[in-house]
Amino acid sequence: MKVKPIKTEADYNAALKNIEQLWDASYGSPEGDKLDVLVTLVDVYENEHYPIQPPDPIDAILHYMESHGLTEHDLEPYIGSCFCVSEILNRQRTLSLEMIRKLHKGLGISADILIQPYALQTAS
Numbered sequence: 107m108k109v110k111p112i113k114t115e116a117d118y119n120a121a122l123k124n125i126e127q128l129w130d131a132s133y134g135s136p137e138g139d140k141l142d143v144l145v146t147l148v149d150v151y152e153n154e155h156y157p158i159q160p161p162d163p164i165d166a167i168l169h170y171m172e173s174h175g176l177t178e179h180d181l182e183p184y185i186g187s188c189f190c191v192s193e194i195l196n197r198q199r200t201l202s203l204e205m206i207r208k209l210h211k212g213l214g215i216s217a218d219i220l221i222q223p224y225a226l227q228t229a230s
Contacts, residue, residue: 109143112151121148160216162224164197170215184208197227 112118125144131137161169170176178191185191185205193199201209201220210217 109140109147112147118148118151118155121151160219160222163201163220163222164195164224166215166219167209168195170213174213181209184212197225200224200226 110117112121121144125141125148128137128141128144131141160166167181171178171181178188178195181191181195182188185194185201185208190199194201194205206217206220209215209220
């Protein structure tokens with residue numbers, strides 16, 4: 107098994123091709139072991155060169171609403187009046203600390219995501 111560190115984009119692309127060729131290798135076989143090592147190396151390279159940023163708070167709330175079939179009305183216990191929910195979702199108002207706490211406790215949306223700063227829409 108000859109495996110080398112992934113240092114360049116060319117090394118990365120070669121590793122991806124090698125992974126594709128080894129994808130059906132049996133667990134515990136020499137090919138399976140090579141696949142395991144390559145996947146680990148690619149994961150480290152991707153985390154360093156292609157980090158995935160957390161979603162902004164409003165995108166996270168909208169995704170949660172969509173995936174759980176919620177409406178703006180369903181957010182009122184966590185954010186406040188329908189008008190306030192609308193302002194938040196339309197990026198006209200920022201989430202308060204109390205809203206963040208309620209959304210985290212009530213819906214389980216990560217507080218680490220909710221506390222991130224996000225841009226507000228400017229009035230036109």
